[in-house]
Amino acid sequence: MEGSTSKPTVGALPDAAAEAPLAPVALTWLMWSLFAASVAALVARVRLGFAPELSGVLAVDGLTVLLWVVVTFFGGVVLSYSRRYMAGSAHETRFFLAVFGFSTVVLALVAADHLALFGLLWLTMGLVMAELIGVVDEWEQARAAAAVARRYFVASGAFLGVALTALWWATGATTISGVAGAAGALGGPIWLVAAGALVLAAMIQSALLPFHGWLLSSMTAPTPASALMHAGFVNAGGVLLLRFAPVVTVDATLMLAVVAVGAASALLGKLLKSVRPDVKSELACSTVGQMGFMIMQAGLGFFGAAITHLVLHGFYKAYQFLGAGGRVERTSPGEKAGHEPDGSGAADVAATLATGLAGGAVFVLLTGKGTSLDGGLLLVLFVVFTTLHAARGAVEHASLPTTVRYGAVPLVFLPAVTVYAFVYRGVSALLADLPVVTAPTELTALHGLVAVAFLVAYAATEAGVHERSRRLYAALLNAGQPASSTVLTNATEYDDGGVQ
Known part of the structure; x- marks a missing residue:
């Protein structure tokens, strides 16, 4: 019908310059x-x-x-x-x-x-973010989402309080720098309480498994607040682990546990993302996965790499959230956001493997990591995984034909991994005055087991194996659901909320 292709409109956007x-x-x-x-x-x-x-x-x-x-x-x-x-x-x-x-x-x-000041500011940061999540307080769902987030953030602050108190008790120091100076003498039950509480506080703040519920329930936040949350707030877990790196690196078993937690969250984020039907919750699941990669890097002892990851992920995720509206426009009705067209199987695997190997070689050449039999090998693996995943996502959203996509992915991935390497070198140099920036862990059989399990599960997910099991698919749908009290189901309530 003539005129049917005209772009629908809901009226003129408000003029931000008028009577602001x-x-x-x-x-x-x-x-x-x-x-x-x-x-x-x-x-x-x-x-x-x-x-x-x-x-x-x-x-x-x-x-x-x-x-x-x-x-x-x-x-x-x-x-x-x-x-x-x-x-x-x-x-x-x-x-x-x-x-x-x-x-x-x-x-x-x-x-x-000062330990007390750090703890107070940590708690305040969470409470202000909860305020942003529930800023449209006419919505019952927004108030519920803010309450959910607030409970998680208070729990994170409580764990941090326990850790800081235990560290003060064990060292007598009232400052972070003082704790770092006395960390060499830490050990025993008090250290275990402090280190475990630090890791738990970081996991909650970074929305890692099993604390990802608050992030998936935060969809009531205005999109700019979501951008700030995903580009900045969730990164606080990595910052916390770096600040207290002399504490958490005391024992190799704890560091291995951090790697395992990160690997589980990275896989969960990818799995949950594959079953989400809307753009914002898909991006939230992606953040869970990316924070998993960041925590894995910290667990391997490469805290400079973790900070590099959170900075680069921040830029990437802020761009994705602030451009989410345009992505919705480009997605046809009935088309799953983020769906990747089926490739030709073996050709897709071969192209991905060759691209990943080339990128890994570039990262090793530019950073020197991965040349020894230590955690650097896994660092290279995880950097390649996360950067290749981002490159494939960028190419996928460009809606290119399959044959063109095979050539486009390396063109995006290789410059991206090069930038990652140079930023990592710059960040490591800037952090050189911190007590612990790089503490490569010695590889063990358990590290190998985690890496193999991660590779197998990741490859199975790429192949869509999880979609062949109705039970697993349903379990993922349930695991990715926000708190029921935060779900807005009535369009009239949204219209009455006053948000554009």
């Missing part, structure tokens, strides 16, 4: 000013050794200035995007204050040296 409240404008410019100051601090750190401190309270090191730049950049992008997205919303000013407040808390957290 003062807070969004002022806070956006203030955030970008903080970004400029953070870049200046990073340059001063590299060139002049900039390292101010308030003895026993705050200390600025390489990790601090790096995360200042990352946090203020993401904060500036989210606030700028939200000037249009939240224009006209009854929650606009409250939303901007929460985003700015969250960013400010994180800026202080990454500079905190």
Whole structure:
């Protein structure tokens, strides 16, 4: 029928420049000013050794200035995007204050040296994120999602409190730097309590198995808040493990357990992503998987690689969330978001294997990792997996023919793994003043077992084996469901919520 192809519209978008409240404008410019100051601090750190401190309270090191730049950049992008997205919303000013407040808390957290201050800021960070998840509080579902998230974040803060108290009791130190200096004498039950609680706090914050429920229940958050959550907040687990690396690296068994937890989460994220029907929850499952890769790198003793991963994943996931609306437009009705067209079986496997080997060789050549019989071999494997997965996803969304896709994946993957290697080298150099940045673990039979199990399960998932079992498919659907109280099923309630 003539005219049937015209693009439907729901009316003109609000003009963000017309009668805009003062807070969004002022806070956006203030955030970008903080970004400029953070870049200046990073340059001063590299060139002049900039390292101010308030003895026993705050200390600025390489990790601090790096995360200042990352946090203020993401904060500036989210606030700028939200000037249009939240224009006209009854929650606009409250939303901007929460985003700015969250960013400010994180800026202080990454500079905190006193144990009590660090713990307080950690808890505050979670509570402000819960506020963002439930910012549209007219929705019963938004309030429920905020309550779910708040319970998880309070639990994370409680575990961290236990860890910090145990470390103070064992070492007598009241600062993170003091604990690091005394970590060599740690051991026994008190150390086990502290290290175990640290790992649990990191797992909750990074939404790792079995604590991924809060992330999958957070879909009520406005899209810019989701971008901030997935690009920044979930990365806090990796930052925590690096800050307390001298504690968690005391025992190789604990590090192996961290690798196993990360591997399970990486696989779960991939499996759950394959059965999700909507873009935002699919991206949430992807984040669970990527955080698994990040924690695996920390468990292998490559904390610099974990920080590199969280920075690069942050940029990638922020772009994906802020562009989620466009992806919905490009997905035809009935087409599963993220579905990869079937390839030609053996040809697809051969092309993927050749591409992965080439990328692994590039990473080894540029970083020197993987040349010894230690955790570096698994680091290369996991970097190749996660980067290749991202490259395949980018090519897949371009809707290219299968034959073209085989050639396009290497063209995306090889530059991506090269960038990863160079960023890793730069980040490792910037973090060189931290007590532990690289502590390669000695490979054991259990490491080999974890790696083989991971490879087999990953290959089976790529082949769609899980889709042939109705029971497994149903189990994955159930495992990926958010809390029932957070699910919005009535379109009228959404319309009444006041969000564009």
